[in-house]
Amino acid sequence: xxxxxTALQPSGVLHIGNYLGAIQPFVELQTGNENFLFIxxxxxxxxxxxxxxxxxxxxxxxxxxLAAGVDPEKTVLxxxxxxxxxxxxxxxxxxxxxxxxxxxxxxYKEKARGKGESVTVGLFDYPVLMAADILLYDTDIVPxxxxxxxxxxxxxxxxxxFNKRFGEVFVMPKPQIRKQGARxxxxxxxxxxxxxxxxxxxxxxxxxxxxxxxxxxxRSAVTDATGLANLQTLCTxxxxxxxxxxxxxxxGKNEPFKQDLAAAVTALLTPLQQKVNAYLQDExxxxxxxxxxxxxxxxxxxxxxxxxxxxxxxxx
Ligand code: ADP
Ligand code: TRP
Numbered sequence: 447x448x449x450x451x452t453a454l455q456p457s458g459v460l461h462i463g464n465y466l467g468a469i470q471p472f473v474e475l476q477t478g479n480e481n482f483l484f485i486x487x488x489x490x491x492x493x494x495x496x497x498x499x500x501x502x503x504x505x506x507x508x509x510x511x512l513a514a515g516v517d518p519e520k521t522v523l524x525x526x527x528x529x530x531x532x533x534x535x536x537x538x539x540x541x542x543x544x545x546x547x548x549x550x551x552x553x554y555k556e557k558a559r560g561k562g563e564s565v566t567v568g569l570f571d572y573p574v575l576m577a578a579d580i581l582l583y584d585t586d587i588v589p590x591x592x593x594x595x596x597x598x599x600x601x602x603x604x605x606x607x608f609n610k611r612f613g614e615v616f617v618m619p620k621p622q623i624r625k626q627g628a629r630x631x632x633x634x635x636x637x638x639x640x641x642x643x644x645x646x647x648x649x650x651x652x653x654x655x656x657x658x659x660x661x662x663x664x665r666s667a668v669t670d671a672t673g674l675a676n677l678q679t680l681c682t683x684x685x686x687x688x689x690x691x692x693x694x695x696x697x698g699k700n701e702p703f704k705q706d707l708a709a710a711v712t713a714l715l716t717p718l719q720q721k722v723n724a725y726l727q728d729e730x731x732x733x734x735x736x737x738x739x740x741x742x743x744x745x746x747x748x749x750x751x752x753x754x755x756x757x758x759x760x761x762x
Pocket of ligand 1: 454457461463464465466467468589590591592593594610628629630633639640641642643
């Protein structure tokens with residue numbers, strides 16, 4: 447039995463890249479493992495958030511995971527901010543991490559671009575908080591999309607450095623990246639990854655898009671070689687057909703291919719949306735689920751922090 451852990455930001459929009467790259471692989475691993483899934487609200491505030499919107503987005507994220515098949519019996523599902531040990535361990539790891547290695551983080555460089563001196567310390571420190579998230583629970587496997595691989599590798603480096611200095615405290619985590627679907631590309635620009643922070647909404651398929659919107663977005667998707675390959679990947683993941691089968695079926699017939707793909711996306715999204723909305727109807731129940739998860743997480747995290755404090759010499 448392995449410890450599997452992943453986390454997503456409560457950012458309002460979840461797209462099909464998040465679903466296929468992170469949520470679905472996690473749900474598949476649920477059986478037979480010990481699982482942790484949390485909503486990283488403290489990662490979200492590394493960029494400005496409106497409080498009321500953030501609150502709604504946290505509930506929306508929880509509803510989406512439950513709708514996608516996350517089972518609170520099998521998975522410890524909670525909010526990052528509800529377990530104070532995450533930020534406590536992040537501080538200690540800050541004192542192990544090097545400026546240089548954080549400056550090399552691609553996501554930081556991308557997000558800091560153009561911000562000059564006003565880039566927040568939180569944005570810079572984000573990967574250290576993520577390392578704390580992972581190491582706190584003796585995680586073996588971290589299913590993430592390709593873009594997060596560098597952050598998981600940083601967590602490994604920090605674990606190794608800490609263990610060398612203070613003894614074997616942390617388990618070495620491994621990123622698990624799907625061969626296919628780890629990097630779904632933007633519909634309107636297949637050279638960029640599908641991302642909710644894209645300038646145009648046409649670039650991603652939101653999990654909450656209705657059938658018409660899905661059709662419109664896929665119809666206008668770029669179909670150069672990379673764009674078509676991306677749509678084929680989506681089709682493979684949604685229908686189970688191989689790329690070869692898809693090529694044979696639709697050789698030179700982009701329009702019917704796009705129509706069938708749109709139908710396959712909608713077939714996934716419609717029942718998912720119904721479930722999300724049903725969960726959102728009962729906020730109190732959602733909160734109870736998250737609180738129960740936080741309680742389980744806290745028990746484990748508190749024990750680990752005791753070991754960490756002892757190892758570094760602050761526990762008298
Ligand atoms: P975004 O780039 O849209 O802001 P996040 O950074 O919040 O997405 O990613 C949440 C999870 O979804 C991470 O595990 C990430 O690796 C995965 N993910 C994000 N975008 C994609 C994508 N285009 N294809 C596959 N997985 C993705
Ligand atoms: N940084 C990740 C993202 O933006 C989210 C994240 C935070 C995470 N802590 C984590 C992912 C721990 C896996 C494990 O997608």
